[in-house]
Each structure stands twice: as structure tokens, then as C-alpha cells.
Amino acid sequence: MTTPRGVTGAEGRGGGPDVEVWWVGVGAARDEFVRDLDEVERGRLAGYLREVDQARFLLGVTLVRRVLARRFSLPAAKVVLDRSCSECGKPHGKVRATGVELSVTHSGDLVGIAVADRPVGLDVEQVDPGVDVDAVARVALTEAQVRELSGYDGIARARAFTTYWTRKEAVVKATGEGLGGDLRAAVPDGVQVQDLDVGVDHRAALAVVDAEAPVVKVYDGKELLG
Secondary structure, eight states, X not given: OOSOSSSBOSSOBOSSOEEEEEEEEXXXXXXXXXXXXXXXXXXXXXXXXXXXXHHHHHHHHHHHHHHXXXXXXXXXXXXXXXXXXXXXXXXXXXXXXTTBEEEEEEETTEEEEEEESSOEEEEEEEOOTTOXXXXXXXXXXXXXXXXXXXXXXXXXXXXXXXXXXXXXXXXXXXXXXXXXXXXXXXXXXXXXXEEEOOOTTEEEEEEEESSSOOEEEEEETHHHHO
16 A cells, blocks of 8 residues: 545646645745745744744745735735734734635645635645654544554555645644644545645645635745745
């Protein structure tokens, strides 16, 4: 067994909403990108202690700003983003912008964003050979997924588990439920989930709240970074 069953692979060509997915490697971050950040974003950037975390955050913000700048014909620095938490109001919530749905993700060497006109969730995870698959699977996977996982060994098992986990994260991002919900629940009706090919070292999934499978267009974020 090499690929977990139950979700379509690669980019979607359905009849549902258009979704743009942009990927970039963490090494593409440059100090000059900071000039387009607002005061809140600069504060959050400064709060990260590790250089790699700063790079991931900076690239996520920059991709969002430049994709929306192109879409709305605005300078990147003029794009208005809202990060207010729905519970406390502080600026650490999911990024939002008027007229569009967004999702940002990063792990390992990759940073990605998804843009759509329907609620959307994007997740990427670096495959960790040392992950305690059994411990996490008991609280995060359905019974069917746990049974299927037993057919994998070694690194293939870690990859299969990571595939399941990214699907789960993508769904709770799209629905807004977050990781505080029932992680063992099946995918809700009206939510479309697709795996995205990001190479052997990472796994990624996209979820969209819509009755039909989305049309997914994948882009290289370096096109926007100059």
C-alpha cells in the first residue's frame, strides 16, 4: 500500500468553485518583504524567536498580500487584512479579507496559501518518521482510518498518517471548527477534500465548503516574490 484511499489525489478539475493554491519554499524569504507589513504583522514577526519561524510568517503574509494585490489591483501594502480572534478580539486569529476566503499554512520547508470565494482550509505537514502514530491516531482518526493505517510499516506509515492528519486539519480550518472539535468525526456533508502533491517529504490537503469538487489551480509563489 502506498496511497491512503478515500480522497482524490492531485489538483482537482471538478465543477465547483475555483481555488488558487500558492506554494513557496521557506528559503525565499527576504528582509525587504517587511516593508509591506502593517504594524500588527510587524509586531507578530518580531515575536518569533527562531529565524525559520520568522521566515514562514513573513512569507505567509507576503503571499496573501501579493495575491490579493493582484486580484484587487492594489499595492500589497494597501491590502487590508483582519486577524482579530473571534473569541478575544486580539490580532492572532485566522487572517481574513473582505470579498475573499483565505487559508495559510506552513511546515518544514513549505509555506502555502489558498484563496477562494467559499470557506477554504489548506494544511501542509512535514512527514516526521519519529511521530507516535498510534498515540495520535487513537484521538484523531476514525476507526476505519486506524484499521487502514495498520496496513502500513515504517516511513510509509508515517506518510499515511500525515496524509490523514492534513485532511483533518484542512477540514477544521474550512469549517472554522478548529482542533477543539471532534477530530475522529467523518468529513461533514458539503465539504470537499483533496490531497495535493507537494513531494515525498511533506503531505498537503485542501478542503472547501461546497457541494461540488473545486477546480484547483496550483501556482509557484516565487512568481509573485520578484
